[in-house]
Amino acid sequence: MSRPDLDRGHYVAPADTMSVPVDVVRIDAKPSNLWLDSWRDLRRRPLFWISAAFVLLVIIVALVPTLFTQVAPNSGCLLADSNKGPTDGHPLGFTRQGCDIYARTIWGTRTSLIVGVLATLISTIVGIVMGALAGFYGGWLDSVLSRIGDIFFTIPYIIAGIVVMSVLPQRNELVLAFAIGGFAWASTARIMRAEVLRVKQADFVMGAESIGMSKFKTLLVHVLPNAMAPVIVVATLSLAGAIVAEATLSFLGVGLGSGTMSWGLDISQAQTNIRTAPMALFWPSLALTLTVLAFVTLGELLRDAVDPKARAQR
């Protein structure tokens, strides 16, 4: 084979390799965009399936607890059963009040999930609206909305929750969700604003204007979908946070009333007897930990999946 430059003359490679036309279109590959690629990546990860299955289980338990237990969690508690160990039909034993631990844990899922989902919905929607408007329109609107966000950012939402819940006369899931979500949106808003600022620089935003699309529609159709990925990740993670917040407030006694089932409430009531009846504390704690862990894992996997750089490194 003749080598280029060895003779320092004019080297020409054999030309047979060069029949490839310029800029060929490949249509054999699978359709690909951010979400399709992310889904393909997630699908190949076992941890995703494990945590997704657990999340699904939690959702089913919350929707139809009667599938899992026939025992009433609150009524029919006999003080005679107080702190008793497992018996037939009551696999996890009894609380101090003589209620079935298994039934209470199953029913508690519903409260945790409702409050968690509602609180996350509230904080995410408020955050998206505030962040998107601030980032897209800029100017004085940005200043006003961002300062409001800053104020909320300085208030720890547990403390805000304690204050709100102890002041309000009514305590139900919706109020609790507002107390948690209403003070947790500031970080979502900041992320949204930064993403919108990034996306709006793209030429396709100017392109939308030049075909006559209105500004607001451009924001909805082109900017928001391209800015959603990190917010969805944060929402998954903050769902876990909201579940913990609900448990914390219930534990502190400012959550839902004692008539409801809640893991936080059960943990709080069981802690006085931790030496004599540790299992009453253990089971709701385990349920809480596993649920939160599943959501956090899902969020982290999602974060890796929507980031093409992180995908390429694996």
Added chain:
Amino acid sequence: MTEPLLRVRDLRVAFRSGKKNREVLHGVSFDMMAGETLAIVGESGSGKSTTASAIVGLLPGTGHVTEGSITLDGRELTTAKRAELEHIRGRDIGYVPQDPMSNLNPVWSIGFQVKEAVRANGLAQGRQEVHDRAVEVLQQAGLADAARRMHQFPHQFSGGMRQRALIGIGLAADPQLLIADEPTSALDVTVQRVILDHLASLTSERGTSVLLITHDLGLAGDRADRIIVMNQGEIVEAGPSAEILSRPQHPYTQRLVAAAPSLASKRIGAVTTREEAKVETAPTVVEGRDLVKQYSIRSGGLRSEKFLAVDGVSFSIPRGKTLALVGESGSGKSTVAKMLLQLEKPTDGEILIDGEATSTMSRAEVFKLRRRMQPVFQDPYGSLDPLRSIGNLISEPLHVHGIGTRDEQHKRSLELLDQVALPRELAERYPNELSGGQRQRVAIARALALKPDIVVLDEAVSALDVLVQDQILHLLSDLQNELGLTYLFITHDLAVVRVAADLVCVMEKGRIVEQGTVDSIFTDPQEEYTRRLLDAIPGASLPLGGVGP
């Protein structure tokens, strides 16, 4: 025969992705003599930059040399230890990176970064000595009053000045070999010329060998003794510059040489000289009258400075013709395009479409006007929403203007795909599956959806490789003939103007310095600035761009 300074033999480089190795260099061999300037020319993805990084041992990410050898002055580099390589880098091999904007650390002063290089290469000891040497380095790189500039930060330097500082750092230790990876691609042509002249005089003085990596055949022909043409990780042709460019042997090189626009090229699609005469008689479609655009730039606190981006610009474009607006960065050419597209309001002056003033138009009238006037932007990666399918993107203008039913819109988008020579199957695909040139075709199809008669091409081919650029220019020319389109062509590249435009306005600092037909301006420029621009284009004397068969 004397020993070569650099000897590369059967070099293979692969990138690991997952468990697989993807080979990107398939056995590259060449020699470099002391004092020689060698250019590696190729399109993006040809492996030219990878070859350069392999030589300095700085392959990015998971890249690694799998086979072959690189010897510098008899020393093997592929098996050298890290410490040895660190010793060689800087002292024996200098490196000038591509992007002067991101290759200087913005938080440290220029002086600090030059001194760092001086110290790392052991050129001087002691504070005063290091400082003096650093000043000397910058002076040699052609920075006026270097001593004062030592304390300045990268953002206070222009692109050209930063590149000078980087060249200074690269040459600080007087290396035997300087690798310059696209050293001037990010700079204006006039600046590019000065920088390359200076680099050439510095290196010939010291007898430094220069390995120049570039995509620009003309530039390679001007600056290098020998040229290596690479394609898809292989050398396809190598030899003395003049010979490669005048008698390319390999079909790929031939295509490359033919596609490279130069001053000697002809207008694509120009049929006869009679066309020239028609320029005068065709009715004017677009007219700009004394356009002024003033921005106020906030300069801390509530004060703001006025900045004139466009200053009294007038032009007119006859129907079916192409007017090129040429200028260096900051000349205001893109601002003119935005004003025409009604994306910015002129501070003063008037834009007339078919003789109708646009500044007094109502919103509804502007909306109607947009049907007649569509843009294609520069960045093929940013101008298409990545989350929408190609078919959706192309038919979106129809949707916004409420033209046709969903089925009709879909049919029209398929027709448009045919028109820009893309397969219909792409309608269901997404932009990130396409190359830059293909995305630009989609952008053109989208621009044509509303059947406009005016298309504004804002640096629409600047980001593309030569062959793809040539293809797109031909497509634009075909569409112009077929649909009778009027183009406003914004570009910084005079060589492209030569092949793509009928009329040209040369802009400098917001003003038009000269305008006329392309032929008259290129053969007989009246203004000093125009002449300087034309002279700065690399490869002026070379037979590029469709001259010959």
